[in-house]
Amino acid sequence: MMIRWRDNSIRLIAFFMAVLLWVYVTNEQNPVSSHTYQVPLTVQGKPEGYVLSGLPGKVSIKAKIPRNLSATLRLSDFTAQVNLRGITEGEQQLPVQVTAPPGVEVIQVTPKVVRVAADKITQKNVPVTLNLKGEVARGLVQGKPVLQPQTITLEGPGKLLAGINHVGVAVDLSGVENDLVKEVTVQTGVKGVTASPSRVLVTVPVTSLPVKELPVRVELTGAPAEGYLVGEVAVLPATVQVTGPKQVIEALTEVNAQAVDISGVTKDVSREVGLVPPNGVISLQPKQVHIAVEIIPEVIEPQPDPEEEPEQENPENITGQ
Incomplete structure (x- = not known):
């Protein structure tokens, strides 16, 4: 029994030594290196009538590749998919499924899981x-x-x-x-x-818009100097054309000119003044008028002297008639 155990032990050790030797020789003759690929993410089972968001266009795949494969390996040899069959409205997490060629070991996928939001159209x-x-x-x-x-x-x-x-x-x-x-x-x-x-x-x-001819109203402010009065007030033109909505035009009877101040004046006033557009009016033609204000001296009638006796009529003249 002792001899048989020794024989088995020697055989087992020899086997492990062979494996180690094979791994060593393989790594020396065909070493393995790591490579990273950006692989397009494809979709399986996309549901009709839904809009999807959150899916990345690519995933990152890191793989160990032997030297004898690295020269012939292409990006299209890798696939990355996410299966959407049975997806429901809302947000859910789905795993990324990756396939690689024989002899290639995938050691990392980023992201491993994608968060997908499905919204019904x-x-x-x-x-x-x-x-x-x-x-x-x-x-x-x-x-x-x-x-x-x-x-x-x-x-x-x-x-x-x-x-x-x-x-x-x-x-x-x-x-x-x-x-x-x-x-x-x-x-x-x-x-x-x-x-x-x-x-x-x-x-x-x-x-x-309707047009209406309206008279111009003049407003004077203040008063002439003492001993003077306001005479005739003339406006040129005396009427203006007003354009606006029918309901606005029909309610108007006149257009006001800007006030003219005659405080303390002693001679005629001649001035160009603008018109005040009524509410709702679109246009006024013309937009200003000429105003002439006549200023005249005040005439004081002579008053009789109360102390002066009135002249008596001659009685002779009366009887002689």
Whole structure:
């Protein structure tokens, strides 16, 4: 029994020595080195009707490669996949599955697990709002805009659609002289969200404003110097043209000129003054008028002397008649 144990021990030691010798010779003749590859991450079982986020485009793979393989090894010999079959709405963690050629040992994968957020694609109807910029040509007024259609359908991830209650389109009216009819592209402003239809028709009526001839009212402030009075006040032109919305124009009876101060004056006043535009009026023509104020000396009638006796009539003259 003792001799048999010794024989087995010698054989076992010899086996280990052979293995060590093989490993040594192999490493010497065909050494192993580490290499890192950036491998594209592919997806299996991508579900229909979902938008995915969080998936990296590549993963980093570190592998031990023998010398005899390193010269012929290509990046396409590695694969990195994540399986999305059965994924549900929300966020979940999925492992990265890596394959390598025979004889190559993968020692590290970064990341090993990816965090994937799945959002279901839905639809939502929202109203279209119109933002008007600029003003139509002078003397014209814009009417009530019309949008066709007034509601559109948005499509995209449910979380994104939840924050959208309307979409806007903008139209510039600067200098427009006639009815504006224009197709405008709908911009959702959110990546991944589309609109259907993608264009809406905007119609903005443009009409002329009514014009009314109104007299000019002059306001004088202060008073002339002592011994002088205000005579005739003349306005040139006496009337002006007022342009504005019908309801505004119909309520006006006159246009005020800026006040003219005549405090302490002793001679005629001649001045160009501006007009005060009434509320809601679009334009005044002209915008200023010439005002002439006549200043005249005050005339004092002579008063009789109370101490002077009135002349008596001759009685003879009376009887002689």
